[in-house]
Amino acid sequence: MDTIETTGRIPSDDASEQDVLAAVVAAARDAGFTLEPEQLEVVRRLAALPIGGDEPAHLYLWGAAGRGKTWLLDAFFAALPTPRRGRVHFHSFFRGLHASIHRLRTEAADAARATGEPGAGSRAAAGAVVNAVEQAVDELLDDVDVVLFDEFHVHDPGDGMLMIRLLEALFARQVTLLTSSNFRPQDLLPDPVYHHLFEPGIAMIEANMTVVELGGSADHRRTSPIRRRDGFARGSWSVAGEAADAHLATLGLHRPRPDEATTLAISGHTFRAAAAGDGTVWFTAAELLERPTSVGDYLAWTADYDRWVLDALPASHELTREARARFVHLVDALCDLGVELHVVAATDRETFITAPGLGRGGFARDAVRTRSRLALLREIG
Structure with missing residues (x-):
């Protein structure tokens, strides 16, 4: 594996990649630490991603807690030359998504019942879920080339079903998707009673995203003197x-x-x-x-x-x-x-x-x- 040169630059075939790599290395130095080999390899993989092209690439970064996933993605995000980027936390996003679903379901059901057609309210409420997911994706991806979904996890089967719809919509757009997670894709929705429900989502992640593990044995949150x-x-x-x-x-x-x-x-x-x-x-x-x-x-x-x-x-x-x-x-x-x-x-x-x-x-x-x-x-x- 290549090592950092004394200038703080890492060998790269592309000038823009080189700038991103150097910026992340500098950010680590300014924060008082040196990137480990495993972290450097992740940064190299991130910097090589095509951003804003016709065929976007996606990366799923996972690893044990405290290995620096969020810090690396944040530093990479800050170093990107494009301002067309968005960042979202899992919990905040799903809170907004559930609120949108509830609102759209209520509005659709009330409007359908007003027609007097039997069963119209239930059908309209079901369709509101699809509309809410599409609306959430539109808002999330409005005017961005790359989006970061931090702390990706699936524990609730209902959220798992929504996540499958969300992934389908995300992968249909020309936007680069980055995620950080403590879980391998195969370990999402770990409850054996419900795990099979999210297997289509796991298959989509593995088919569309480059899955990268950030290794290392140290939990930096617990061992860092800074x-x-x-x-x-x-x-x-x-x-x-x-x-x-x-x-x-x-x-x-x-x-x-x-x-x-x-x-x-x-x-x-x-x-x-x-x-x-x-x-x-x-x-x-x-x-x-x-x-x-x-x-x-x-x-x-x-x-x-x-x-x-x-x-x-x-x-x-x-x-x-x-x-x-x-x-x-x-x-x-x-x-x-x-x-x-x-x-x-x-x-x-x-x-x-x-x-x-x-x-x-x-x-x-x-x-x-x-x-x-x-x-x-x-x-x-």
Whole structure:
């Protein structure tokens, strides 16, 4: 494998590729680290992709958590000479897609029922799903040559069916698709009960995309001496007690009084927060995780609150299966959106993330990603 020359340039047959490669290498240097051979090979593969041509190429980048997938794709994105590019997070995109489907279904069904034709409402509602996917793709690909779909994963069979429609529409356009994922294509929708439902989607990915694994043995989120304290990483993990309360107080976060409790209404449901206001929301784990909250709820609340406190988090083995899944999704959503999270738990972070409870119930691969992301939080005490 070629190595970086002293100028920071990597051998390439194309000047534009060379510029992109050099820009990514420089970005790594400015961030205080040197790209590993496996990362350099990925950058080389990315730089060679034809962008904006008549026959676009697509790349599916996967690997274990913390190997630098998102950083590499972000740096590559920033180095591209074209401004015609779009980036989307999985959770945010599907929240918008579900909202569009609900709206279009309702509008189509109401209009069809007005005709008085038997069964017209149901048929129109079904057709609204197709329309919503097409509309979402139109919005996603409006005036872009390349689109990045970050943190690609499929756990829900319903989302899997929508993703198949989405992939069909994406591959029909002259747009380069890039994705990052912790999962090999064959491991998407891992639940054996539902896995067969997404096999057509897996086949499309393998037929249309170059699948590249980013190897390496180090989880850079956990081992890097350089930690940028911004976004999600501004948060903290502390064990419940006086030290935790004192730490939060230094951040202007004081344990809520009983009269500060409030109700948050969303999607026809209500949830109780210990406190909410001035951009900060404080939840107990019992309310946020053990009750039927969803990723859509978390994303909606981040529009109003960019600082979260998750209080009274028990040991991972004491959480129900559903609560463990919600915790994983919560960390994903807040980390992806750069929302500050402060956790007050019954155990220290290492005990919580290494205990077998977090990975039980079919969430082993997700637990690895969650452990990596929680390592971004500063541990107190």
